[in-house]
Amino acid sequence: GDSVTxxxxxxxxxxxxxxxxxxxxxxxGYPSLFWxxxxxxxxxxxxxxxxxxxxxxxxxxxxxxxxxxxxSFHLEKGSVQxxxxxxxxxxxxxxxxxxxxxxxxxxxKLSVIP
Amino acid sequence: xxxxxxxxxxxVTETGTPVTLRCHQTENHRYMYWYRQDPGxxxxxxxxxxxxxxxxxxxxxxxxxVSRSKTEDFLLTLESATSSQTSVYFCAIGEGAGTxxxxxxxxxxxx
Numbered sequence: 001g002d003s004v005t006x007x008x009x010x011x012x013x014x015x016x017x018x019x020x021x022x023x024x025x026x027x028x029g030y031p032s033l034f035w036x037x038x039x040x041x042x043x044x045x046x047x048x049x050x051x052x053x054x055x056x057x058x059x060x061x062x063x064x065x066x067x068x069x070x071x072s073f074h075l076e077k078g079s080v081q082x083x084x085x086x087x088x089x090x091x092x093x094x095x096x097x098x099x100x101x102x103x104x105x106x107x108x109k110l111s112v113i114p
Numbered sequence: 115x116x117x118x119x120x121x122x123x124x125x126v127t128e129t130g131t132p133v134t135l136r137c138h139q140t141e142n143h144r145y146m147y148w149y150r151q152d153p154g155x156x157x158x159x160x161x162x163x164x165x166x167x168x169x170x171x172x173x174x175x176x177x178x179x180v181s182r183s184k185t186e187d188f189l190l191t192l193e194s195a196t197s198s199q200t201s202v203y204f205c206a207i208g209e210g211a212g213t214x215x216x217x218x219x220x221x222x223x224x225x
Contacts, residue, residue, distance in 0.1 A: 036216075043204055046213050049213060089156060093214075098170075099172070100211050101159045102157070104158075
């Protein structure tokens with residue numbers, strides 16, 4: 001079945017540091033890829049997405065590029081802020097799978113310190 | 115934000131009691147989902163619905179049932195709660211392979 005593997009956390013960075021959270025996937029079809037963010041005590045919010053190879057999703061300074069050849073969708077941000085502290089989830093949906101369920105990675109907790 | 119509400123937001127119950135969680139949407143999305151979130155597991159699909167009275171199982175459906183009698187409401191029932199069902203439950207809505215939007219979650223504790 002489909003699966004998503006993302007780097008284990010927690011990740012602790014100083015403010016203005018560069019962020020990379022690695023995400024790789026296995027899928028039987030041609031998936032759409034997502035990054036969701038969960039702030040403490042809240043539900044998940046879509047951060048960005050990409051639906052085909054070489055697409056770049058971007059939002060709030062975060063970027064991720066759909067790399068079909070390496071089956072990856074790494075999340076990056078050039079300069080993190082304290083307000084970016086959250087749990088980040090990589091996920092995919094495989095069209096044609098019937099349920100259109102999201103398959104999630106286990107999440108990476110990011111803490112940004114001043 | 116997508117119009118999704120969940121009730122209750124917090125619940126504490128005892129082993130063996132029935133529990134029903136409600137998800138309500140105002141977006142008229144066809145698909146509705148119940149996920150549970152547990153440390154070290156990310157989110158896992160319990161059940162989903164692809165229309166009124168059309169439901170199917172996800173990967174962790176044992177011990178859970180669902181019903182959808184109206185487009186806007188999707189109920190998750192634990193017939194006889196167990197401690198292993200202590201979790202945070204999220205409802206989500208979507209349209210096929212597009213973005214799914216999540217509710218605020220229900221924290222359930224089974225003693």
